[in-house]
Amino acid sequence: MFKKIAFILFILIATTAVAPQVKAQCSMCTISAEQGTKNGNTQGKGLNSGILYLLSIPYLLIAGVGVLWYKNYRKKMVASN
Numbered sequence: 834m835f836k837k838i839a840f841i842l843f844i845l846i847a848t849t850a851v852a853p854q855v856k857a858q859c860s861m862c863t864i865s866a867e868q869g870t871k872n873g874n875t876q877g878k879g880l881n882s883g884i885l886y887l888l889s890i891p892y893l894l895i896a897g898v899g900v901l902w903y904k905n906y907r908k909k910m911v912a913s914n
Contacts, residue, residue: 862880869876 866877866880
């Protein structure tokens with residue numbers, strides 16, 4: 834058990850230590866968004882909305898799994914009492 838946890842921790846630390854610094858967008862998207870917001874365009878707002886939309890999906894999936902797990906747990910607890 835300890836070897837398994839140590840291996841997982843090693844992999845996590847190794848991937849975070851070795852990972853290169855990453856930018857949020859490609860250089861063309863970054864330049865376009867920066868210039869668009871300076872000129873009063875709403876490209877940056879649209880880009881941020883898209884990012885928030887993409888980030889919300891995994892959290893909603895995790896919340897759904899949590900709700901299903903909780904409901905099953907409650908059913909088992911009620912049935913055992």
